[in-house]
Amino acid sequence: MSRSPGRKQENHKISRELFVLTYGALVAQLCKDYEKDEDVNTCLDRMGYSIGIRLIDDFLARSAVKKCRSYSETADMIAQVAFKMYLGVTPSVSCSSAMGNEFSLILDKNPLVDFVEELPAERASLCYCNLLCGVIRGALEMVQLAAEVTFLQDRLKGDAVTEIGITFLRKPEDRRHKRN
């Protein structure tokens, strides 16, 4: 074979770089179109939501995981299976509330910002990876779990790590089902 064995690895890397570069071009274009950071953030979140509602089908088809029995299982599933499958990183999960419905995913390495050194000065409150929040929110909603997903810490804004907070919102129907 004329190709070296490392080629396949490179190809996967390039596919991922294609996604990262495309995402970067998208954010740049949105920044040109919208003046306010909040508009860009909202737009990214909305796009992420539309992607998430479709991505969940792909995820469930590929991973064939069983139904999650608790919020913490769900959070673990997102971190260890979904992130690994799509972005190649595994964030660590920690539960940050006594009620057991608030979790944070801590990312040491965020592949989406591979080619980003720093945010430009006039875009200080831009959530560069807001798409991720929308994706998680959309995907969870399609499996009947309402959640709020936001960035708690962001390396691009000077924090040490990137932290995504997921707050599961309890729906009143849940309790009714449990009683039955």
Add this chain to the structure above:
Amino acid sequence: MADEALFLLLHSEMVAGLYRASEQGEGENGRCTTKLESMGFRVGQGLIERFTKDTARFKDELDIMKFICKDFWTTVFKKQIDNLRTNHQGIYVLQDNKFRLLTQMSAGKQYLEHAPKYLAFTCGLIRGGLSNLGIKSIVTAEVSSMPACK
């Protein structure tokens, strides 16, 4: 590879989002296509740089086109270009019979009028790649029956 699904979804979202935004504004379709193409251009430039870091120098234009058809297309779309034609005077026609970004849309003539939107990014991608390899070009796309395109 799961990345493919992500990229396909992101791409369709980009197209939809840009057109949605333009509908609320002045409704200029041409501008959206230009925006998509210029995004593809930037991505193409970056991608070709990373990709050809270790490959040998290209002998001529035809060599570059063959590289685009085989390696570049395989990495981006997981398949090779089905047909490459040229008139040896600078015009090349790349034909893909099952273009990945269109397979999910339809398998015939339905939605034909929407197809060009989805090709704008890829045209930019090719133009960006060629520009970083030293070739100035104009890239256009034509769809007569989904999911094949030229």
